[in-house]
Amino acid sequence: MSTETPTRTPPSTVVVASRGQRFTGAAVNYVDERTSISGLVRELGRKIFPDHWSFMLGEVALYSFVVILLTGTFLTFFYQPSMADVVYNGSYVPLKGLHMSAAMASSLDISFDIRGGLLMRQVHHWAALLFVASIGLHMLRVFFTGAFRKPREINWFIGFVLFILAMAEGFTGYSLPDDLLSGNGLRIIDGMVKGIPLVGSWISWLLFGGEFPGTHIVARLFTLHILLLPAILIAALGAHLLLMIINKHTQFAGPGRTNDNVVGVPIMPTFAAKAGGFFFIVFGALVLMGAFFTINPIWTYGPYDPSPVSAGTQPDWYIGFADGALRMMPPGLEFDVFGHPLSLNIMIPLLVLPIFLGLVAFYPFIEAWITGDKREHHIAERPRNAPTRTAIGAAGVTFYAVLWATASSDLIATHFHVSIEDVIHSMQLLVFVGPVVAYLLTKRITLGLQKKDREIALHGFESGRIVRLPGGEYIEVHEQLDEYERWRLVSYLDYEPLMVRPDERGRITVAQRARAGLSSWFFEDRISPPTTTEVEREHASQH
Amino acid sequence: MADNDTGTPHAAAGTAVQKSVPTQTVAGTAVELSDAFVNPGLPPHRARVTDTDPKKDKQAERRVYTLFYASIVGSVLAIAAYSVFPIVPGDSNSVRLNTVFLGLGIASSLLGIGIGAVYWAKNLMRGDEIVEMRHPTRGTEETRARAVEIFKLGNEESGFGRRTLIRNTLIGALIATPIPAIVLFRDLGPRSDPASALETTMWKKGTRLTRDPTGDPIKASDITLGSVFHVIPEGLNDVEDKLEQKAKAAVLLMRLKPEDLNELPERKDWSYDGIVAYSKICTHVGCPVALYEQQTHHLLCPCHQSTFDVTNHCQVIFGPAKRPLPQLPITVDAEGYMVAQSGFHEPVGPSFWERT
Numbered sequence: 001m002s003t004e005t006p007t008r009t010p011p012s013t014v015v016v017a018s019r020g021q022r023f024t025g026a027a028v029n030y031v032d033e034r035t036s037i038s039g040l041v042r043e044l045g046r047k048i049f050p051d052h053w054s055f056m057l058g059e060v061a062l063y064s065f066v067v068i069l070l071t072g073t074f075l076t077f078f079y080q081p082s083m084a085d086v087v088y089n090g091s092y093v094p095l096k097g098l099h100m101s102a103a104m105a106s107s108l109d110i111s112f113d114i115r116g117g118l119l120m121r122q123v124h125h126w127a128a129l130l131f132v133a134s135i136g137l138h139m140l141r142v143f144f145t146g147a148f149r150k151p152r153e154i155n156w157f158i159g160f161v162l163f164i165l166a167m168a169e170g171f172t173g174y175s176l177p178d179d180l181l182s183g184n185g186l187r188i189i190d191g192m193v194k195g196i197p198l199v200g201s202w203i204s205w206l207l208f209g210g211e212f213p214g215t216h217i218v219a220r221l222f223t224l225h226i227l228l229l230p231a232i233l234i235a236a237l238g239a240h241l242l243l244m245i246i247n248k249h250t251q252f253a254g255p256g257r258t259n260d261n262v263v264g265v266p267i268m269p270t271f272a273a274k275a276g277g278f279f280f281i282v283f284g285a286l287v288l289m290g291a292f293f294t295i296n297p298i299w300t301y302g303p304y305d306p307s308p309v310s311a312g313t314q315p316d317w318y319i320g321f322a323d324g325a326l327r328m329m330p331p332g333l334e335f336d337v338f339g340h341p342l343s344l345n346i347m348i349p350l351l352v353l354p355i356f357l358g359l360v361a362f363y364p365f366i367e368a369w370i371t372g373d374k375r376e377h378h379i380a381e382r383p384r385n386a387p388t389r390t391a392i393g394a395a396g397v398t399f400y401a402v403l404w405a406t407a408s409s410d411l412i413a414t415h416f417h418v419s420i421e422d423v424i425h426s427m428q429l430l431v432f433v434g435p436v437v438a439y440l441l442t443k444r445i446t447l448g449l450q451k452k453d454r455e456i457a458l459h460g461f462e463s464g465r466i467v468r469l470p471g472g473e474y475i476e477v478h479e480q481l482d483e484y485e486r487w488r489l490v491s492y493l494d495y496e497p498l499m500v501r502p503d504e505r506g507r508i509t510v511a512q513r514a515r516a517g518l519s520s521w522f523f524e525d526r527i528s529p530p531t532t533t534e535v536e537r538e539h540a541s542q543h
Numbered sequence: 544m545a546d547n548d549t550g551t552p553h554a555a556a557g558t559a560v561q562k563s564v565p566t567q568t569v570a571g572t573a574v575e576l577s578d579a580f581v582n583p584g585l586p587p588h589r590a591r592v593t594d595t596d597p598k599k600d601k602q603a604e605r606r607v608y609t610l611f612y613a614s615i616v617g618s619v620l621a622i623a624a625y626s627v628f629p630i631v632p633g634d635s636n637s638v639r640l641n642t643v644f645l646g647l648g649i650a651s652s653l654l655g656i657g658i659g660a661v662y663w664a665k666n667l668m669r670g671d672e673i674v675e676m677r678h679p680t681r682g683t684e685e686t687r688a689r690a691v692e693i694f695k696l697g698n699e700e701s702g703f704g705r706r707t708l709i710r711n712t713l714i715g716a717l718i719a720t721p722i723p724a725i726v727l728f729r730d731l732g733p734r735s736d737p738a739s740a741l742e743t744t745m746w747k748k749g750t751r752l753t754r755d756p757t758g759d760p761i762k763a764s765d766i767t768l769g770s771v772f773h774v775i776p777e778g779l780n781d782v783e784d785k786l787e788q789k790a791k792a793a794v795l796l797m798r799l800k801p802e803d804l805n806e807l808p809e810r811k812d813w814s815y816d817g818i819v820a821y822s823k824i825c826t827h828v829g830c831p832v833a834l835y836e837q838q839t840h841h842l843l844c845p846c847h848q849s850t851f852d853v854t855n856h857c858q859v860i861f862g863p864a865k866r867p868l869p870q871l872p873i874t875v876d877a878e879g880y881m882v883a884q885s886g887f888h889e890p891v892g893p894s895f896w897e898r899t
Contacts, residue, residue: 211784278661371572372569
């Protein structure tokens with residue numbers, strides 16, 4: 001940057017700084033002499049960020065988190081995390097005179113007695129929903145483009161931790177108003193915890209400070225929600241962003257883009273303006289949602305009472321998959337083991353979901369082991385160019401989606417006039433069959449797309465121009481792509497299945513066999529990228 | 544740092560591809576072709592209309608500052624809305640107006656900045672792309688050697704590896720230190736034992752069945768055929784731990800035709816003239832089983848759709864629950880009010896390990 005174009009600041013011209021410039025210069029000098037901040041600006045100021053619409057998803061997550069922090073701080077000034085019994089005497093007439101916890105009463109006061117309180121509550125809730133949703137989409141983007149490969153495996157894992165923390169933040173926050181709906185959510189947590197063998201009732205006992213619901217849980221969730229979880233979340237978020245800066249962002253394959261460079265816009269000024277502006281757009285959109293769309297109307301649910309519950313109860317969307325897993329369990333999965341109940345109807349979801357999430361968390365390490373590829377990868381792959389990974393991802397998404405849909409089994413039944421039994425039985429079937437079908441279909445579709453790309457790269461595209469040859473034969477002229485367009489289609493990595501070979505002691509280990517098996521599963525069906533030799537051969541055969 | 548970034552215009556086609564020296568890494572099973580296509584380099588830059596037409600440039604500039612002005616207006620409107628649309632106690636429409644106009648003001652102040660900044664970046668800031676080289680994430684050989692050396696020095700100067708007893712006792716001490724912190728959390732729950740609390744409810748011999756939530760006693764004659772009553776034990780509203788007791792003691796009272804009930808011989812006298820009482824707390828994870836289907840005599844839990852058959856002692860006929868809802872033996876007292884013959888004969892609600 002020291003070599004600015006000389007025409008802009010001709011050395012012969014003596015520029016007299018204006019008053020404002022002199023002040024800025026002095027101020028900047030003052031700060032730098034005390035912080036050496038110029039080094040940071042030198043390192044980061046012109047850092048290049050590649051551009052693609054899908055890179056925005058992580059930004060949405062970051063910005064909605066900032067919105068959550070801002071609106072959440074506002075809410076803490078008015079909210080009382082107490083389960084002390086009070087008589088509601090606020091502005092909302094239908095609940096006047098009812099007994100409820102101070103938490104519920106203060107949540108109602110925020111909604112009906114504090115100007116802008118309802119707006120802030122709703123912006124906070126919408127932002128929380130968007131936060132988890134955008135993290136999920138961001139993870140899918142990173143997964144399907146292989147952006148988790150070396151050197152970014154650790155950052156994928158940190159991102160996964162952020163996803164779990166976001167869901168934990170969501171659930172703890174959802175429970176704070178102590179309304180009927182969230183109370184039932186806690187009741188379900190209590191029932192699940194009690195079903196854990198050996199320690200279940202003790203965990204519930206300690207969590208709720210005695211019997212459910214007790215008078216402690218809201219204050220404890222509040223501490224988790226505004227202190228412990230955000231502290232961990234911010235630390236993990238800092239690490240996530242720091243690693244992103246160290247690793248630099250991935251970019252999609254394209255002309256001029258290689259594994260060794262980054263092509264894009266500099267932080268100062270373009271990226272800063274785009275990203276900073278985008279923060280305000282996300283914030284503005286969330287405020288509009290909070291202003292116009294009601295979310296979590298606790299006043300219609302009323303205060304928590306263990307006895308009533310309304311039909312069609314739904315958790316917030318991100319907890320749906322866990323609730324769906326509970327709903328899906330067939331009857332009778334509870335057994336007597338040495339005089340103690342073993343609640344498999346609870347333990348199966350409690351074990352299967354962590355296994356599923358564990359596979360998500362450790363997928364980069366699994367794939368790295370299978371490919372044995374120790375190189376750094378900075379080019380985001382098109383999903384079609386990694387057929388098996390894309391198919392695995394589709395299977396995972398389908399599995400999650402079936403669990404998620406099951407959480408609305410009762411609504412599906414009433415909406416489409418089918419019996420709840422049929423819905424559940426279909427879901428039980430789909431949770432096994434769906435991922436397999438999705439896997440097979442996706443794999444075939446990706447291979448088909450790769451074939452089409454290959455065809456276009458080798459033979460060009462149909463120009464629509466029909467030519468009659470001297471012999472009377474009609475052909476349609478194919479036109480070749482230009483080299484820039486062709487590069488998008490041919491620049492991808494190709495792997496072949498691992499061959500099992502004996503090691504130096506002449507043995508083939510079990511791990512080696514497993515790896516070879518997985519490797520052939522991954523790479524047996526493959527479409528190699530076209531080569532220059534093939535193009536030449538094609539040209540030769542045409543003439 | 545940005546090798547190609549000198550503020551000069553974009554790299555011409557073909558010059559943007561630089562190969563850094565490849566590091567010694569394993570490619571695994573990746574296929575590396577000798578006749579693969581060669582990266583053609585950055586395509587030529589296409590100028591935007593604001594780059595070529597000064598009029599359009601001026602127009603874009605006007606749009607940006609107009610948006611920033613709009614943002615200021617939005618902030619002013621938000622402040623105005625705060626007092627122009629106050630909340631009138633009891634008037635829910637005033638809450639709606641306050642929310643909407645405050646929200647509109649704040650949203651326009653935010654969106655004005657946001658859209659303005661993005662528009663500025665897209666149309667007026669430098670439009671071509673810049674190339675920056677990456678470097679391997681691992682430190683240079685020199686750096687790594689120095690790091691190794693530092694660890695060696697640290698080890699030598701402290702004797703961490705040599706003085707094994709010091710090292711091992713330190714590790715042991717560090718492991719032991721957090722344990723008191725875990726122990727300190729024991730008093731999150733009361734001193735007593737959870738199982739005994741979970742096994743008992745407020746119901747005992749002679750407790751009247753009263754309506755939820757008023758606490759009015761119920762006469763057998765009030766219970767018409769096909770009706771269902773949400774029931775709490777008498778005196779629940781006066782106890783200190785009302786919600787905890789209610790979470791265990793809530794009961795559903797239903798009247799069926801006596802011939803519709805398939806009662807076990809030992810429970811024959813637990814009902815009264817077709818009136819039966821069952822725990823309302825689901826045996827799955829504890830939601831209230833609040834939905835009663837009059838025609839089929841099924842109870843449905845709205846949380847996870849466990850379905851219980853009232854005619855067969857609330858056996859599970861569908862859903863994830865396993866155990867039937869516990870039955871409360873009932874009868875009528877001298878005044879004709881419904882009372883419990885005894886407490887529940889088994890713990891209510893979700894399964895827990897200590898339950899036998």
